[in-house]
Amino acid sequence: MNLKVAIVDDNTFLIHAIKEKLSFFEDVAIKHTSLNGSELLTQLENNHNLDVILMDIEMPVLDGIETTQMVKQKYPHIKIVMLTAFDNDENIFNAIKAGADGYLLKEINPEDLYNGLQETMNGGAAMNPSIALKTLKLLRNPDSIKNQADKEEISLSKREVEVLEQLSKGLSYTVIAENLILSPSTVRKHIENIYKKLQVHSKIEAVQKAKNHNII
Amino acid sequence: MNLKVAIVDDNTFLIHAIKEKLSFFEDVAIKHTSLNGSELLTQLENNHNLDVILMDIEMPVLDGIETTQMVKQKYPHIKIVMLTAFDNDENIFNAIKAGADGYLLKEINPEDLYNGLQETMNGGAAMNPSIALKTLKLLRNPDSIKNQADKEEISLSKREVEVLEQLSKGLSYTVIAENLILSPSTVRKHIENIYKKLQVHSKIEAVQKAKNHNII
């Protein structure tokens, strides 16, 4: 079985990199490449005998989200896997809404990319674990999708996120300390730092802000 | 680094199969196994120094969904990966809502299971592609998700709802009293009654329960 693939990316260098990654696999055939959505659409009009499109998101003229929507509208049989450098919630959610069948990051290694294509053809969704986690959070907390207009940079450390997670369950300093095997003092310090980063002054505010930013 | 794992499954044969699959990997330690959720909870009370729980769904006494919710409530630091034979939408969605960090099928091979555990520990979500696709669909079509959260009837008075609304903004007793032109004592009494009705013991829990029941 031959896998007919197209690549859409405005960066020729990255197109080349993807091609190279797939060159290891004999059953993958790159049918064509495009530099943006509208170029792809033109090509599809001539030939839409394709299995999968690997689609970048950030592109001029017609971006990956819009393109996905249009391709899926016209050619629902073609699978579309987003292959992008960015994994922010908005992109992920919009891509899914547009009908993407998978979402991978460009840093992916050849084997995983190939497996992703296979899985997609077998009726699954290709997704790297960090993306998968984001979709889970989006499902758990659908409100976070809308409120992301005000997206300031918030960077909590791994430990801080853990503490925040526990906070969100309504646990007290002492219980959190037990759970994470920490001194209560440390937990309190973490919370102090979390408050400063989120610019809040109570558990509830912290939890709400974190949820709106899809941190927890 | 050693991975501390627990297995919960009502089928001893399947527990054995999972153990065998993980036996190939030296850095995985099966800390304990349980035949149902309540057995697990008992074990956790003695020792909750665990990384991941592999959880079946269909179990007597306390099923995997309920157990996941309870474990996550008490020990948010423990990752929970569903490992079940069934992959219907309802199970998947409920598991995610309950706080599952991943969802795998029992037919999984040893390598993938091990990778799933690793990914989970690295802050990703373990998920096989067919499950991933279902989560995408759920995200695309949130209406397909039925609101089964409100089983019990909760009747708060109008005033109690007002107080709860203020609570949800993270306001303190004193500020709420000012806002509603009440004595702080009264506000506290209202909150006390709200807690009793909702069967919770903190602001955050009250707000979360209220939200799950569409009260606020």
Next chain:
DNA sequence: GAAATAATACGACAGTTGCCCTATCTATGA
């Protein structure tokens, strides 16, 4: 290898919270 960041930990203090008690004054309905 120095600087920056993260994680760890303790002490102190005012204020808040969770939980127990009692009590009065409406409404509303059985």
Next chain:
DNA sequence: TCATAGATAGGGCAACTGTCGTATTATTTC
């Protein structure tokens, strides 16, 4: 009309929370 529920209000206490300090030990990054 009397019971019941709701809204109001207060006292007291232990524990928790929010906000200051300070300080040591990895880990990362330049």
